Amino acid sequence: MLKKIFSGTIIIGILLGIALWGGFNWTLELTNTEKFCISCHEMEDNVYQELQETVHWSNRTGVRATCPDCHVPKEWIHKIVRKIRASNELFHKLMGTIDTPEKFENYRLTMAMSEWKRMKSTNSRECRNCHNFGSMNLEKQEERSAERHDPHVFEVLDGKEPSKTCIDCHKGIAHHLPEGWEEAVKNDPMLKVEDEPAEEQK
Amino acid sequence: MKKMIQVLTVGMFVSIFSVAASAGIQPSLRGDNPLDKGEQGIAVKKPLTVKGGIERSFKKQPPMIPHGIEKDRITLKGNTCMKCHSAENAKKEKAPEIGESHYLDRDGNKLAKPSSRRWFCNQCHAPQVDAQPLVELDYQPQK
Numbered sequence: 001m002l003k004k005i006f007s008g009t010i011i012i013g014i015l016l017g018i019a020l021w022g023g024f025n026w027t028l029e030l031t032n033t034e035k036f037c038i039s040c041h042e043m044e045d046n047v048y049q050e051l052q053e054t055v056h057w058s059n060r061t062g063v064r065a066t067c068p069d070c071h072v073p074k075e076w077i078h079k080i081v082r083k084i085r086a087s088n089e090l091f092h093k094l095m096g097t098i099d100t101p102e103k104f105e106n107y108r109l110t111m112a113m114s115e116w117k118r119m120k121s122t123n124s125r126e127c128r129n130c131h132n133f134g135s136m137n138l139e140k141q142e143e144r145s146a147e148r149h150d151p152h153v154f155e156v157l158d159g160k161e162p163s164k165t166c167i168d169c170h171k172g173i174a175h176h177l178p179e180g181w182e183e184a185v186k187n188d189p190m191l192k193v194e195d196e197p198a199e200e201q202k
Numbered sequence: 203m204k205k206m207i208q209v210l211t212v213g214m215f216v217s218i219f220s221v222a223a224s225a226g227i228q229p230s231l232r233g234d235n236p237l238d239k240g241e242q243g244i245a246v247k248k249p250l251t252v253k254g255g256i257e258r259s260f261k262k263q264p265p266m267i268p269h270g271i272e273k274d275r276i277t278l279k280g281n282t283c284m285k286c287h288s289a290e291n292a293k294k295e296k297a298p299e300i301g302e303s304h305y306l307d308r309d310g311n312k313l314a315k316p317s318s319r320r321w322f323c324n325q326c327h328a329p330q331v332d333a334q335p336l337v338e339l340d341y342q343p344q345k
Contacts, residue, residue: 179280181280
């Protein structure tokens with residue numbers, strides 16, 4: 001009798017566990033879709049429209065990056081941390097912090113800076129889900145791009161940490177740049193990029 | 203008399219039409235592509251990338267843009283061309299810096315930032331594609 005209750009509890013427990021954990025992850029993934037992101041007009045009217053002008057939306061090879069590809073970490077633990085931090089965004093949605101185009105513009109620099117800092121602090125982790133110095137073919141790149149990527153590609157080949165991360169140079173590639181971003185970045189201790197020592201040999 | 207007027211009017215129309223037809227309508231950028239077919243059948247030309255820039259054809263010609271600009275955006279708030287061509291960035295990016303004239307307002311006063319009259323780069327500077335002229339040109343670049 002006792003044995004039956006025991007095994008019954010275990011079976012029910014497992015089923016319940018699957019249902020709850022599965023349901024939790026399922027819901028989590030639902031909030032990880034472009035459809036969910038642009039269900040808020042703040043996202044659909046501003047940043048989503050801007051994304052559609054860029055190479056991450058339509059390009060030669062037909063690969064597209066949508067909102068969560070860049071803005072939500074893929075790895076579980078980092079994803080959960082980001083999702084918890086997103087409660088701040090829910091709060092501001094309720095407050096209507098950016099609910100008109102004017103408010104959005106006024107707030108754009110703040111939002112951009114915080115996203116740039118997030119990317120800088122993780123060594124552009126979300127970029128590197130697709131892009132890597134190690135897999136770059138410099139010969140296939142435009143001369144100017146190749147020239148800029150070259151030192152970092154070789155740093156990686158030599159087993160070193162690249163001295164720059166994607167977001168150091170590639171700001172404003174998916175959304176419009178805020179007014180005054182250059183000064184803001186220059187004056188920020190975290191985002192400031194040290195210029196390479198001038199290579200004026202040529 | 204009435205008949206003569208009739209003949210003359212008909213004659214006049216015929217001659218006008220034939221002149222128009224024989225004058226040869228200038229070839230258009232669309233070529234033989236019908237208007238109602240949209241962009242179908244029109245070859246896409248890629249913007250040229252010319253290392254070292256494109257030479258001017260005459261003095262004071264706004265230099266043409268030797269690269270694509272499809273990723274660039276110019277608005278009231280921002281101008282992504284300035285990522286390379288502003289006074290601060292030009293040297294670092296090894297790009298030509300915008301000319302001094304770009305800092306002058308219409309009264310000739312020198313401003314600290316590029317004048318709003320010169321803000322919209324592609325009003326004067328244009329990217330190029332490798333396309334042959336539609337009509338023969340005998341223009342010689344002036345130095």
